[in-house]
Amino acid sequence: MDRDTAWELVEDKISNRNLRKHILAVEAVMRRLAEHFGEDAELWGLTGLLHDLDYEQTSQNPDKHTLITEEWLKDYNVDDIIIRGIKAHAGKVNPESLMEKAIYAVDPTTGLIVAAALMHPTKSLAGLDIKFLLKRFKEKRFAAGARREDILTCKLLGLQLDEFLLLCLEGMRNISDELGL
Numbered sequence: 001m002d003r004d005t006a007w008e009l010v011e012d013k014i015s016n017r018n019l020r021k022h023i024l025a026v027e028a029v030m031r032r033l034a035e036h037f038g039e040d041a042e043l044w045g046l047t048g049l050l051h052d053l054d055y056e057q058t059s060q061n062p063d064k065h066t067l068i069t070e071e072w073l074k075d076y077n078v079d080d081i082i083i084r085g086i087k088a089h090a091g092k093v094n095p096e097s098l099m100e101k102a103i104y105a106v107d108p109t110t111g112l113i114v115a116a117a118l119m120h121p122t123k124s125l126a127g128l129d130i131k132f133l134l135k136r137f138k139e140k141r142f143a144a145g146a147r148r149e150d151i152l153t154c155k156l157l158g159l160q161l162d163e164f165l166l167l168c169l170e171g172m173r174n175i176s177d178e179l180g181l
């Protein structure tokens, strides 16, 4: 599957604007991490773009989250590596490969970064720095949905929290116009 086809699917299945921004953020960060690790940025990016495809259908039924996506994608030529990555982000399979561990940690982190950017005086990703982000990370009630223990699984990628947050921030800055931040 190429990116254009994946994006068409996203437009078809996801109507919520913020959810579209979220998956674009996850895609951009997955690409940045793939570059960092010398991995396949197309594959990692596609996994990010498709990871929440069935979110609107499964928000009341999290047991089914990503399993419906797996069914939909059977009609397309999608690498099994991508399917596994999508399922791993929601804990439907144990994150084992580097890419699976990456998407598991990236998913909540994009939410933390968006929330931090919105409360930064500049209201932008460009204005955010790592010190500000680390402070927000330590405030348990700030963006509480971004589960800190999940973000901390970045250590399984061999990255310290500050290194990981910086890579995520860099990835999101690459698409700041799309994110409106």
Ligand SMILES: [Fe+2]
Binding pocket: 022, 026, 051, 052, 107
């Ligand atoms: Fe997500």
